Amino acid sequence: MRTMVLGAVLGVVALVLIAGGVLVYGVYKLGWRNSATDILTHSLPLPAAMVNGNAITYAAYQDDVATVKRYFAKQQEQGGAAAQAPTDADLRKGVIDRLVQMEILKEEAARRNITVTQKEIDDEFASFQKSGGGTDPSAKILEMYGWTLAQFKEKVMLPYLLQQKLSDALSADPSLNATAEAKAKDILSKLKAGGDFAQLAKDNSADPGSASQGGELGWFAAGVMVPEFEKAAFALKVGETSDVVKTQYGFHIIRLEDVKKDKAGKITEVKASHILIAGPSLQEYLDQKMKEAKVTKYVKIDDAGASPAVEPATPPATK
Secondary structure: OHHHHHHHHHHHHHHHHHHHHHHHHHHHHOOOOOHHHHHHHHHOOOEEEEEOOEEEEHHHHHHHHHHHHHHHHHHHHHOOOOOOOOOHHHHHHHHHHHHHHHHHHHHHHHHOOOOOOHHHHHHHHHHHHHHOOOOOOHHHHHHHHOOOHHHHHHHHHHHHHHHHHHHHHHHOOHHHHHHHHHHHHHHHHHHHOOOOHHHHHHHHOOOOOOHHHOOEEEEEEOOOOOHHHHHHHHHOOOOOEOOOEEEOOEEEEEEEEEEEEOOOOOEEEEEEEEEEEEOOOHHHHHHHHHHHOOEEEOOOOOOOOOOOOOOOOOOOOOO
8 A cells, every 4th residue: 555655656756757757848948938837937946047157036037028129129019219129139239148148247346346225226216207207107117027126226226336336346446447547648749749739649549439530629618528528628727738637538638628607707618529439348347247247148049149128227117
C-alpha cells in the first residue's frame, strides 16, 4: 500500500515537472505568454538576461513588453503621432536592451555611491505634474501604461533621476574630463594667438545649435543659461573672450558680442558666442560599460538584427 501511494506521489511530481519543463521551454524557445506562463514567470525567478551575474527576471521583461505593446495600442486607438508601432522583434529587442542598460546604470550608480531618495522621486514627480498643467496624471498613466502611480515612479522617475545624478558625477570626474579640458585649453591658446573664433567654433564646437553659426548664441537675459556660463558671460566686456569655463555640459570659451542696459546702466541682456568642448556623454559611457559587461540574454527574439525600439527612461508625456 505504501509503495502504491509513493508511486502515485512520484507520478504526480513527474507530471508537474514535465508540465513545468514544457512551460519553461515554451517561454524561452517559443516566446509563449498566457495565463500559465505568467503564473510560472511571476512565481519562479526565471532570468531573461544576466548582467555581471545579476538577473533580469523574465517577469520584468514580459511586463515591460506588455506595457510597450499597450502604449502603442493606445496610441493607435487615439490616432496619435506615434501610432506606427515597431515590429514585435524590434519591440522585444528594445525592451531587453533597455533593461540591460538600466541594470548597468544601477550598477554604476551603486559603484559611485549614488542614491535616490523617495523625497527626491516625489519632488521630481511633483515638478513633472506641474509641467503638465497640475492635473493628476494617475488615470492617464493607468490607461496608457497599465501602471499605478507607484509603478510609474519606480519605472520612470527613479531611473531618470539616477541618470541625472550619474551624468553629474561623470561631469565632475577629472579623469573623464582631462581630454576635453586639454582640447578647450588648446583652442583658447589658438584664439589668443589670433585664431578666428567663428571658424574654430565651426570646426570644434559640440553645440549643434550654434556651431554652424560660428558659435553665435544670440541675445539672452539672466536666468536662461546655467549659472557658471551666465556668470562668466555677464562678467565680460564687449569683445572680450573668457578663459575656459566648466559647466555640466563640458568646457566653454565665451566671447561677448554686445550688451543691453536699463536706464540705471545695469546689464539686462547679453549677446554672446561660445565654443563648447563636450565632456563625457552619459550615453557613450553606458554604451562602453555595456560592451565591458558580461551579458547573457535568454529571451526569444525572432530577428537578431532588429534595432532597439525603446529609449532610456525619461518622463513621458501624459497629457
